[in-house]
Amino acid sequence: MVELETQVPLLSICCITYNHEKYISQAVEGFLMQECNFDFEIVIGEDCSTDRTREILLEYKRKFPNKIRLVFPEQNLGPAGNFINTFDKCKGKYVAFCEGDDFWIDVNKLQFQVDFLEENPEFSTCFHTVYELKNGEKTLSEVEYSKNDGVYTIYDFALRSFIFTLSIVFRNNLKGEFPIWFKDCALPDFGLHMLNGRFGKFKGFNKPMAVYRIHETGIFSMRSHEYKVAAIEKTIEVLNPHFDEEIRDIFRLQKQNLYEHLIRYYYLDKECDKAETYLNKAIENNPEFAQKAALEILPLIIKNIYQSNRYKMGDRLASLFKFVKMKKD
Numbered sequence: 001m002v003e004l005e006t007q008v009p010l011l012s013i014c015c016i017t018y019n020h021e022k023y024i025s026q027a028v029e030g031f032l033m034q035e036c037n038f039d040f041e042i043v044i045g046e047d048c049s050t051d052r053t054r055e056i057l058l059e060y061k062r063k064f065p066n067k068i069r070l071v072f073p074e075q076n077l078g079p080a081g082n083f084i085n086t087f088d089k090c091k092g093k094y095v096a097f098c099e100g101d102d103f104w105i106d107v108n109k110l111q112f113q114v115d116f117l118e119e120n121p122e123f124s125t126c127f128h129t130v131y132e133l134k135n136g137e138k139t140l141s142e143v144e145y146s147k148n149d150g151v152y153t154i155y156d157f158a159l160r161s162f163i164f165t166l167s168i169v170f171r172n173n174l175k176g177e178f179p180i181w182f183k184d185c186a187l188p189d190f191g192l193h194m195l196n197g198r199f200g201k202f203k204g205f206n207k208p209m210a211v212y213r214i215h216e217t218g219i220f221s222m223r224s225h226e227y228k229v230a231a232i233e234k235t236i237e238v239l240n241p242h243f244d245e246e247i248r249d250i251f252r253l254q255k256q257n258l259y260e261h262l263i264r265y266y267y268l269d270k271e272c273d274k275a276e277t278y279l280n281k282a283i284e285n286n287p288e289f290a291q292k293a294a295l296e297i298l299p300l301i302i303k304n305i306y307q308s309n310r311y312k313m314g315d316r317l318a319s320l321f322k323f324v325k326m327k328k329d
Helices: 024-032 054-065 078-089 109-119 154-159 182-186 188-199 223-241 245-268 272-285 289-307 315-329
Strands: 011-017 040-046 068-071 096-097 121-130 131-134 136-138 150-154 169-171 203-206 210-214
Touching: 011 024, 011 078, 011 109, 024 040, 024 054, 040 054, 040 078, 054 068, 078 182, 078 188, 096 109, 109 121, 109 169, 109 203, 121 188, 154 182, 154 188, 154 245, 169 188, 182 223, 188 203, 188 223, 223 245, 245 272, 245 289, 272 289
Parallel strands: 011 040, 011 096, 040 068, 121 203, 131 210
Antiparallel strands: 096 169, 121 169, 131 136, 150 203
């Protein structure tokens, strides 16, 4: 496809999409409605969808030939590969990101975020609150950090992924600099934020300007706990060799917090095999956790189970763990 040469825009909207026939029009309309005092381009990577996504995008391209650029890989690249391939085509000083099943709702979103970055060069990225849309119901996201106006560093983000990628605008410091290992990230958005964190701080705004869609065909949002944990583990494994010891220690803590949460969750849900899987992972990740599990976590679980009258033997087991703790003291 031959593209028309245009002036280099201040900002590029980077959108990746796959089988988003139902949603892509709403995403594109959210891009087109932006009111800015600068030029921006819309760069969309369509990853060989099997539905009408590409057909819909070609119609938008016909209507807005100087605003929209389409990137069509010859074969399916997957989320990380499609992102790298699409991002590489972005010309702007700044990049905003949104996948094809999400959408923006504030016409001043890009202007607001670019103004902040222009005035604050020590920040690499800014983001904002979002709504979540599930089963037709829109609610403000309950992700803790995303609800606060705040300033964060790469160390905050290494501990907990709290940025909705559809809300970010970041400096284009990574053009031509994406490492080859990035394509192996199971969570490319987490990898992206970690890379951006090397260039400056993150600024969060308590200002909902976009909608994150949770639906049955979502790549990540509707997956099982096991799938999500495996994706986090895989991404940390890929990132680990490329960050310093302080970051690697934080990654280990992130995994530990996740394992301990799931131990409680699965024991209370009476899925003991799964709980034991994460108990083993937690001990492997931090051998000192074995004592904590015996003396603190399991008694708490047993107490909760007993109080709910699900196990008559709860009191005897709780007494046993109390005895173990007394011996330790």
